[in-house]
Amino acid sequence: MTQQYKHILVPVDGSKEAELAFRKAVAVAKRNDGAELHLLHVIDTRAFQNISSFDTAMVDQVTDTAKKSLDRYIQEAHNDGLENVAYSIEYGSPKVVISQDVPKELHTDLIMIGATGLNAVERLLIGSVTEYVTRTAICDVLVVRTDLENK
Template identity: 85%
Template sequence: MEEQQYKHILVPIDGSKEAELAFKKAVAVAARNDGAELHLLHVVDTRAFQNISSFDTAMVEQVTETAKQTLDKYVDEAKKAGINNVDYSIEYGSPKVVIANDVPDELHTDLIMIGATGLSAVERLLIGSVTEYVTRTAVCDVLVVRTGLDNK
């Protein structure tokens, strides 16, 4: 039987502990899938800024800058772990759609590794988690990461 090979792994990064676990596991998976490409993605949810009367570009720039610092750190970490094929992008829009459809289409992603979100049942009911949406509508395989490298 031929072993499943993942070539283009996408990891959404939002600064959460869950996303960090997904990143660490993705590095391990990329290392096992020789020459796999690891793409980190941060989506700035532009809807969050719509309530601000004057669409505050300074605020968006600050959020983007913070994301860049986090992503740069992760890229370094991946390279130290021997993953040469690693990059990131920062997109703007609805995280659900960008993560599940837009970026995977563009990058020919074959695996999305996403952290389980820390939403309560009520929050999930009201807003629906990004993770839940991605697992339901993504164009490729999705692995929801709930545990660390020791699977705990």
């Protein structure tokens, strides 16, 4: 019996790695008839804590940019024949939101996430979201490193 995934979560952040994960997730969702593809963008609110002139306009601007990007992803998925696709924008620590909070809420059975774009020193100092998700997620995780032709 083949594993069937019904609720696929794809965190997207505008990176090349996230784009690869999105493309492969669309293909996986199409192969898993009736699967829901859910795109997630997490705005790391900790990034705003160090800004002395913090105001909500900054968060609103980041949110609007994320919405435009997610709308584009949704349209691409629809153009590729996928109907059951949605997105959400969450606020907080990306590591916890991606690995725990949203998968619990959506009953996610697969997270498809892009490989980290960090170099070795950055991973050592701040840690990789992808690495954290693979260690702590409550469901299966597929780390995407290649395009649809596996290159």
